[in-house]
Amino acid sequence: MEFFVQQFLNALQLGSLYALIALGYSMVYGVLLLINFAHGDIFMMGAFFGVFGSITLGLPFVPTLLLSMILTGLLGVTIERVAYKPLRQASRLSVVITALGVGLLLENGLLALTGANPRSYPQDLVTTKVYDLGGVSISNVKIIIIVLAALLFAGLYTIVQRTKWGMAMRAISYDKFAVPLMGVSQDQVISLTFLLGTSLAAAGGILWGVAFPVLNPYMGLRVGWKAFIAAVVGGIGDIRGAAVGGLLLGFIEIFVPAYGKSIGISSTWRDPVAFGLLLIILVVRPTGLFGVARRQKV
Amino acid sequence: MIRTANRSFSLGSLVTLACALVILIAVFALPWLALEDGATATAYELLSKSLDVPARITNTFLIIVPLAALVELALALWSLAAPQQRKAISTLALLMGVILVGYYYGTFLYEDHVNARTAATDYVRSGFVVALIAGLLLIVLTALQRAALRVPANPGTEAVALPLPRGWRMPFAWLRRSVREAIRSLQLSRIPVLAYLLGVVAAVELERREGETLARLLGFRRVPGLFGSTELLEPFSKLDFSGILAPFFPSPTDRFDAPLRSSWEALRQLGEDFVYALTSHGPREPGFFKVLLHVVEYDLLIFIIPVLIVALLLRRPGNWLLLRLPTWAGLALQIVVLYGAVSRWGALNDYRELVLIYMGVNIMLAISLNLVNGYMGEFSVGHAGFMAVGAYISSILTMWLFVDEAVFGEAMLSVPDWALPIGFLIALVAGGVAAALAGLLVAFPSFRTRGDYLAIVTLAVNFIVTGIINNIEAIGGPRGLNGVPLWTNLRWVFLLTALSVFAIHSLVNSTFGKGIVAIREDEIAAELMGVNTRKVKLVAFMVSSFIAGMSGGLFAHVLAYVNPGVFGILKSTEALVMVYLGGMGSISGSVIAAVLFTILIEAFRPLAVLKWVVVPLILILLMLFRPQGLFGFREVSLNLRGVREEGEAVVLKEASDGAAAD
Numbered sequence: 001m002e003f004f005v006q007q008f009l010n011a012l013q014l015g016s017l018y019a020l021i022a023l024g025y026s027m028v029y030g031v032l033l034l035i036n037f038a039h040g041d042i043f044m045m046g047a048f049f050g051v052f053g054s055i056t057l058g059l060p061f062v063p064t065l066l067l068s069m070i071l072t073g074l075l076g077v078t079i080e081r082v083a084y085k086p087l088r089q090a091s092r093l094s095v096v097i098t099a100l101g102v103g104l105l106l107e108n109g110l111l112a113l114t115g116a117n118p119r120s121y122p123q124d125l126v127t128t129k130v131y132d133l134g135g136v137s138i139s140n141v142k143i144i145i146i147v148l149a150a151l152l153f154a155g156l157y158t159i160v161q162r163t164k165w166g167m168a169m170r171a172i173s174y175d176k177f178a179v180p181l182m183g184v185s186q187d188q189v190i191s192l193t194f195l196l197g198t199s200l201a202a203a204g205g206i207l208w209g210v211a212f213p214v215l216n217p218y219m220g221l222r223v224g225w226k227a228f229i230a231a232v233v234g235g236i237g238d239i240r241g242a243a244v245g246g247l248l249l250g251f252i253e254i255f256v257p258a259y260g261k262s263i264g265i266s267s268t269w270r271d272p273v274a275f276g277l278l279l280i281i282l283v284v285r286p287t288g289l290f291g292v293a294r295r296q297k298v
Numbered sequence: 299m300i301r302t303a304n305r306s307f308s309l310g311s312l313v314t315l316a317c318a319l320v321i322l323i324a325v326f327a328l329p330w331l332a333l334e335d336g337a338t339a340t341a342y343e344l345l346s347k348s349l350d351v352p353a354r355i356t357n358t359f360l361i362i363v364p365l366a367a368l369v370e371l372a373l374a375l376w377s378l379a380a381p382q383q384r385k386a387i388s389t390l391a392l393l394m395g396v397i398l399v400g401y402y403y404g405t406f407l408y409e410d411h412v413n414a415r416t417a418a419t420d421y422v423r424s425g426f427v428v429a430l431i432a433g434l435l436l437i438v439l440t441a442l443q444r445a446a447l448r449v450p451a452n453p454g455t456e457a458v459a460l461p462l463p464r465g466w467r468m469p470f471a472w473l474r475r476s477v478r479e480a481i482r483s484l485q486l487s488r489i490p491v492l493a494y495l496l497g498v499v500a501a502v503e504l505e506r507r508e509g510e511t512l513a514r515l516l517g518f519r520r521v522p523g524l525f526g527s528t529e530l531l532e533p534f535s536k537l538d539f540s541g542i543l544a545p546f547f548p549s550p551t552d553r554f555d556a557p558l559r560s561s562w563e564a565l566r567q568l569g570e571d572f573v574y575a576l577t578s579h580g581p582r583e584p585g586f587f588k589v590l591l592h593v594v595e596y597d598l599l600i601f602i603i604p605v606l607i608v609a610l611l612l613r614r615p616g617n618w619l620l621l622r623l624p625t626w627a628g629l630a631l632q633i634v635v636l637y638g639a640v641s642r643w644g645a646l647n648d649y650r651e652l653v654l655i656y657m658g659v660n661i662m663l664a665i666s667l668n669l670v671n672g673y674m675g676e677f678s679v680g681h682a683g684f685m686a687v688g689a690y691i692s693s694i695l696t697m698w699l700f701v702d703e704a705v706f707g708e709a710m711l712s713v714p715d716w717a718l719p720i721g722f723l724i725a726l727v728a729g730g731v732a733a734a735l736a737g738l739l740v741a742f743p744s745f746r747t748r749g750d751y752l753a754i755v756t757l758a759v760n761f762i763v764t765g766i767i768n769n770i771e772a773i774g775g776p777r778g779l780n781g782v783p784l785w786t787n788l789r790w791v792f793l794l795t796a797l798s799v800f801a802i803h804s805l806v807n808s809t810f811g812k813g814i815v816a817i818r819e820d821e822i823a824a825e826l827m828g829v830n831t832r833k834v835k836l837v838a839f840m841v842s843s844f845i846a847g848m849s850g851g852l853f854a855h856v857l858a859y860v861n862p863g864v865f866g867i868l869k870s871t872e873a874l875v876m877v878y879l880g881g882m883g884s885i886s887g888s889v890i891a892a893v894l895f896t897i898l899i900e901a902f903r904p905l906a907v908l909k910w911v912v913v914p915l916i917l918i919l920l921m922l923f924r925p926q927g928l929f930g931f932r933e934v935s936l937n938l939r940g941v942r943e944e945g946e947a948v949v950l951k952e953a954s955d956g957a958a959a960d
Contacts, residue, residue, distance in 0.1 A: 035750055051547045056557055086922055093677065094925035097878045097917065100871060104914035112907040115540030117549035225757060225867060232754040268775075272765035275758040279743070282755055286747040 002135035007258045013142045013211060015250020016149030019243045020204035021227035022234065023156060024197030026242035029231070030173040031193045034095050038079065038103035039201060040224010044217060045106060046072040046202025047209045051119045061125050065206050069199035076198025077191050085187070103224070111217040119215040126210050145207045152203055153243055156196060160239060165192055173237060233278050235291025244289060252277055489609050490937045492632050493616040497608035498639040501601045506646065509600060516592040517584055523649050525601065526593030527901035533575040533586045535904035539568060620940030628939060637792055644788055651788055653900055655856050658791035660892040662798045662849035664876035665885055666842045671874075672882030672931075673806050674838050675818030676744065677753040680760030681846055681873045684733040686865035687763055688847025689854035692729030693782040694773060696722060696855070703781040705774070722785045726794070726851040733847020734840040736763065741839035745832055748821070760870055764862040778861025779854075786855040794852065798845045803885055805841060814838050815883075875917055881927030886934040891927070 021043050028036045049071045053064035083102050087095045129140045160166035168189045171179045180186045208223070209215050226249060234245025252274045257267035265273065282288070509521045522529055541564025545557035554560050576586045584592070620628045644651040663685065670678045698706045700713055700721050713721055736759070743755045768776045805811045813834040816824035825831050854860045872895070880891030898916075902909035920927070 029750070035753070048547050055548050056546050056554075083918060083922070087925065090921075090925040093671075093882070094878070094921045096677070097874065098921040100874065101914035101917035101921070104871070104910060105918065108907060108910035108914070110543070112539045112911055113543040114547050115544050115549075117544075117551060119547060119549050221867065225761075229754055229758060232751060236750060266769070268769050269765070272762045272769065275761045275765065279739075279755060279758050279762070282747055282751060282758075283743050286743075286751055288751070 003258075005136045007254055009136070009138060009142055009146075011251040011254035012247070013145050013250070014254060015247035016146050017204050017208055017211070017246075018223075018227050018230045018249050019246025020149050020152065020200050020207070021223065022231040022242035022246040023153070023239055024201045025228050025231040026234070026236055026239055027160075027169070027193050027197040030237035030239075031169055031176075031190055032084070032095075033092060034084065035099065035228070035236075036197075037096065037099040037224075037228075038106060039197070040220035040222075040227065041103040041106040042072060042076055042079075042198045042220070043201040043205045043208075043224060043227075044215075044220030045075055045110070046198075046205030047215050047219065048110065048114075048119065048205075048217075049202065050121065050206040050209055051215065054121050054125050064125065065203060068206055069202045072202030072205075073195040073199035076194040076201075080191060080194045085190075103220075107217045107220060114217070116216075120213040121209050121215075141210055145211060148203070148207065152200060153239075156200065157239060159196070165189070169193055229275070229278055233281050233288050235288030238288075238290040241288055241290030249274065249278070484606075484610065485613075487935075487937065488617070488941055489613045490616040490620050490940050492620060492628075492635065493609040493612035494605065495632060495635040495639055496612055496616075497605035498601075499635065499642065500608045501604040502639055502642045504604050505600050506642070509646075512596060512599060516596055517588075518592065518596070521646065522593065522596055523647070524653060524897055524900055525597050526589075527897055528903065529589055530586070530593055531901060531904045533584070533589060534572075535906070537568065537571050537575065537905075537908075539908070541565075542568065617940040617942070620938075621942065625939060632938065633796060640792065641788055652856070653896060654788055655786055655791045655852070657893050657896045658788075658795040659849045659853045659856075660872075660876060660896050661795050661889050662845050662852075663873045664880065664888040664892040665799060665802050666845035666849070667873045668877045668880070668882065668885065668888045669802055669806070669814070669838055669842045671877055672884065672888075673811070673814045673818060674835070677749065678740065678756040678842075679753050679874065680740075680756035680758070680867075680870050681842075682865040682867070682869035683756075683760035683763040684736055684843035684846040685850035685853065685869065686767060686862065687736045687843075688726075688729035688733040688850030689860050689865065690729075690767060690773065690779065690850075691732040691847070692725040692851030693779055693854045693860060695725035695728055696783055696785065697779075697781060699725070701781075701783050705779065705781060718785070719790075722790070722855070726848050729851040730844040730847040733850065734844040736847075737839045737843030738836075740843075741836045744835050744839065757867075760865075760867065764865055767862040774861070776862060778859060778863075780859050782854050782858050782860060784855065784858050786852045791852055794848055798848070799885060799889065801841070802845070806885075810834070810837070818883075875913070878927050879917070879920060881930035881932075883931045884927070884929040884933055886936075887927060887929030890929070890934070 021039065024039050024042070025036060028034055028039070046068050049068035050064055052071075053059045053067040054061075057067075059067065079102055083098050084095055087098060126141055126144065131138045131140070158166075160169060168179065168184045169192070171182075171184065172186060172189050176186065179189075205220075208219075227246065230245035230249040231242045232245070233248065234241025234243070236242075253270050256265065256273045257270050260266070260269065260273070285291075505521065513521045518526075518529065542561055544552065544564075545554040545560045548554055548557075574585070623631065640654060644654045663681065667678060667681045670676050694706075697703055699710045700718060702708045711721075739759045739762075740752070740756050744752050747755060767773065773779050806814060813824065813829040813831075816827065816829050817831055817834060821831060850865070857864075876891045876895050877888055879895060880887030880889070898913065899909070902912055905912065
């Protein structure tokens with residue numbers, strides 16, 4: 001039981017990180033129908049802006065988090081304006097390829113400009129304390145990550161469901177031709193989407209750096225692809241789906257090695273098993289858990 | 299010819315004027331050359347008295363410097379002049395340009411022979427190259443602007459206008475026009491491919507005889523490997539960008555007291571290094587401008603001019619021959635000549651052969667991905683997974699069956715040496731078949747899943763394949779498989795590449811292949827028209843992954859070492875880049891893109907990390923300015939079958955084919 005609770009918390013931590021990143025994928029997809037392959041690298045930039053805030057400026061945790069979210073959000077909006085907006089009328093695939101290029105550019109550009117040394121946050125950014133509750137050791141880092149992720153998700157959900165801007169976002173994802181006719185500025189809504197999505201990724205990046213303290217320019221690659229898979233499994237374009245998909249991926253990744261040992265599956269099988277399960281989910285439900293099939297007319 | 303009287307100052311003419319002024323000031327006014335005793339001198343002073351440079355060079359440069367400035371001035375005047383005066387001015391400018399080039403070429407040959415003090419003259423020369431490049435840049439920019447103004451090729455895509463000011467005009471219009479007219483008068487498109495190929499053969503033979511001498515004369519250490527592209531960026535290999543942002547993102551081991559200042563220091567140092575890399579500094583370490591000139595000269599003398607001469611000479615005989623041969627014989631002849639040219643070119647050194655092998659592997663990878671992404675309109679992002687399956691299965695087979703090595707012990711079969719190639723072929727095909735079976739992992743979900751969801755399936759398959767390989771200790775796990783026999787050679791690669799191109803070409807042009815395109819256009823409509831979409835998808839995915847698997851097998855047998863990390867997302871991205879660079883649904887586009895991409899990767903090798911900054915930048919710019927790729931949805935038209943010359947007796951192709959059939 002203690003073991004289960006321990007792993008449950010680990011899975012919750014990893015899952016909420018994936019969910020935070022997957023949300024950005026899902027929002028951008030919902031509004032633009034664009035797979036923003038640069039999102040993983042935006043997550044990485046968020047983590048690096050955290051280094052800038054915490055070490056270079058010497059800020060404590062919360063200001064670092066906010067600074068990184070703001071800077072990354074601005075970066076995301078800039079990328080959208082410079083690289084994606086001119087292609088809004090072009091075929092969808094050219095935008096996706098551009099996104100791939102932007103991602104490569106970010107990670108390799110940063111590597112070229114900063115050198116290859118791995119980065120990490122200062123020890124006192126979040127001083128680790130471990131509480132022992134009946135055999136289950138809980139660190140404050142885990143609690144912070146889980147709670148913060150839940151808060152951010154709740155905030156985002158409120159924005160999307162309750163505010164006028166959120167309504168505009170949902171409307172554009174429903175019918176992007178009719179909405180501009182109603183006097184809603186498509187460009188502004190898209191910028192807002194990028195701002196929200198990328199700043200959530202930045203939060204994910206900083207929390208990731210706190211939990212797994214080695215940062216390098218390529219860290220966004222694997223995490224980004226995995227979060228993308230989580231978003232698709234949840235049903236891309238739906239923010240609840242992204243959260244559920246992220247958590248699901250986290251649980252699979254933690255529980256497969258944790259309980260697989262007894263049946264001869266070592267921890268290195270984590271990736272193939274996780275992706276195999278996701279493959280099966282997609283075959284059974286081709287539009288993901290929360291996704292709605294778009295009816296095609298001939 | 300359109301003549302518009304436009305007397306207003308265009309920006310182009312202003313820039314040309316500015317170029318001229320810059321040269322004049324740089325050479326005569328700026329004391330920017332350091333002397334040995336610490337004093338400084340202008341280039342003019344240095345050249346005319348201070349240094350004991352051989353008199354001829356000094357005199358030449360005294361002529362060249364004002365000449366270059368005069369040319370620029372003439373061009374500026376031309377674009378300001380009234381239409382009636384333009385012809386005279388342009389003739390004058392052309393004449394001066396010829397003199398300039400002649401003088402320049404003479405000095406550089408002379409100077410390299412005597413190996414005199416070249417540093418000073420190099421600086422001056424760099425000034426010209428700056429002017430030249432400025433001129434070229436003007437041409438490129440204006441051409442881009444004109445291209446942007448044209449109606450976009452794809453309806454629905456928006457042309458992106460360059461941010462150039464209104465009233466921008468072509469300052470070199472007369473040059474461009476006369477070059478274009480000259481090229482048109484050569485009728486290059488009427489020359490059969492056969493003649494070009496024979497020209498290449500001649501050029502390669504010329505290089506084998508004279509390349510070494512010319513390369514020495516031009517200051518290369520050896521014969522340029524890939525038309526000089528690898529030498530071109532060598533001067534920049536020492537640039538270090540890492541100091542610029544490192545102070546803002548310090549690692550635990552770094553200590554920066556003042557980030558802003560140390561970043562500025564790094565930037566300043568970089569600027570100095572950059573200028574140093576641009577200009578030449580002695581014969582041992584030539585700068586970029588010098589290398590650029592020498593590369594252009596080498597390529598012109600060894601390749602471009604001989605190929606053009608031979609091709610022009612053989613135009614009529616080539617067309618005559620091709621019109622009389624049956625189609626298949628003509629094609630076969632051209633393929634044989636192509637192989638001859640390629641293999642002779644590659645035989646000069648191992649590096650070239652290696653690059654050619656990579657090209658072949660990349661071509662197979664690109665066209666197989668194009669079948670799925672371009673012709674069928676799906677979005678596969680995990681193509682490297684199939685390559686990995688092919689690479690591993692074929693390597694395991696060859697190592698297990700035919701070779702004594704450390705992983706699987708002694709060879710299972712004792713095969714005589716002459717039969718080893720057959721064994722290799724069997725192993726490659728087996729790798730391809732295994733990859734095709736892995737392709738089923740994508741094909742079956744594709745019956746129900748489409749678009750982005752299918753993209754994720756392909757991605758997952760890529761992760762699963764590399765993940766499984768990582769976990770099988772018997773084949774090395776993450777450490778990889780060592781000791782794969784080095785059996786891939788140019789012959790195999792050429793054969794399999796040619797076969798793959800032929801296979802894909804035949805497939806997409808067959809009735810069955812029309813079904814593939816129909817799925818891209820509209821799957822439901824295709825199904826209603828009687829296309830068995832499941833079967834078509836199954837075949838397309840399997841053929842695509844079969845070819846990718848074979849390319850993986852070839853790749854493994856040239857690396858001699860495979861590990862799962864090689865076949866990750868980056869490799870898949872490379873394949874995507876090649877397909878979209880060449881254009882979707884275009885086999886010739888993919889082939890050209892694969893060749894270009896391989897050369898590009900080799901050329902950028904000296905830049906280390908920057909290589910992967912420049913490549914995605916090219917990709918982004920390509921997508922912004924030419925979203926359909928180089929050859930989107932169309933093929934390069936080649937004169938493969940000969941065309942009739944004017945005034946020649948009519949020999950109908952069909953008639954000769956019929957005669958051959960009789």
